[in-house]
Amino acid sequence: DYGLWGVLPVGTYKTKKTLLAEVVADTIWTFDQKFGILNVQVPIRTVVVKLKNGGLFLYNPVAATPEFMGMLENLIKKHGPLKHIVVGSVALEHKVYAGVLAQKFPRAEIWLAPGQYSFPVNLPNPFLGFPSSRTKIVPQRTEDAPDEWNENFDFLTLGPFKSKDGAFSESVFRHKESKTLIVTDTVLEVTDEVPEILALDPSPLLYHARDTITQIIVDTPENRKIGWRRVALFGLYFTPSAIDIKDGDVAFKERRPDINSDFIGIYPWDWVRDERPSFDALKGGLLVAPILQTLILNRTPIQVLDFADTVSKWEIERIIPAHFINDLKYNGEDYRKAFSFLEDKGVPAGLPKPLEADLQFLRESEVGLIESG
Structure with a gap:
């Protein structure tokens, strides 16, 4: 049970089962829960990485249920304290649980992707549960990051892109030793396999x-x-x-x-x-969600492609997204191809490409968003 489910009253409401997986032996773990509305429930995922010199790095907290906390505490006992809690996105479903976890680990540093906001009132971060004394923004430059970040990770932020209807921002991390790219929403994979x-x-x-x-x-x-x-x-x-x-x-x-x-x-x-x-039509490789393709990333194609170009140059052997299937066996070139919808030549044959009929509602929404500024 999750006693604070009323803060974000969406499925699975009070009861939130957690599924723990060891993705890289003794190094990277994921914690899956379900999240959604109207029974449209998809996996939402936390990633925990063991740092070289001891301690843990956590990306995108899920709900801090007793079950999740017990699993996390077992890792802490073995590998050292939770040092960093990173919110890799401005999306509500990732941010809302982070404030709770921040309170449970008073010595952890809290890192937020740039461009955070709240709705309907844009409140300061401390009002959202993030302690002002140890909450920071994910740096844009490696020289501004903690030394142990640079020892363990490459990282880069896409955005923030702000508009009247909200914002988009995502900070991605590549764990150097395991060549694992950790992302929130920029890519996912659609497969027949039920998560x-x-x-x-x-x-x-x-x-x-x-x-x-x-x-x-x-x-x-x-x-x-x-x-x-x-x-x-x-x-x-x-x-x-x-x-x-x-x-x-x-x-x-x-x-x-x-x-x-x-x-x-x-x-x-x-x-x-x-x-x-x-x-x-959505199967066959990495996919940028149609919502992002149509409503957000298409507004700033040059910046998005520059970001994807940089990430694609990293040596990558697996990708862990925050949603859908876990532990995707793709490389940097595959990641870059997912953004080909922004290029004049379009999506190469054989890669995921949404059907125009399915994009109709999003296209209509895009017109409304453009008209509203």
């Missing part, structure tokens, strides 16, 4: 596996895969092209809590087209 943390409680997958509100779904591996495809599409597009959304009053009148009691039995859309073409 392990989602399989622990498949009810959100089965909720979305229904074509219509009256369909009764049995828990089978195939239905879990259908649910995963649809959850992924919702998470990446908000409104996939394969659904028809019902009017609110219609959805309420048609509710069937006797079939599925989640959200008082409401199922506000029908899957009227096959979701597999949309999902398959």
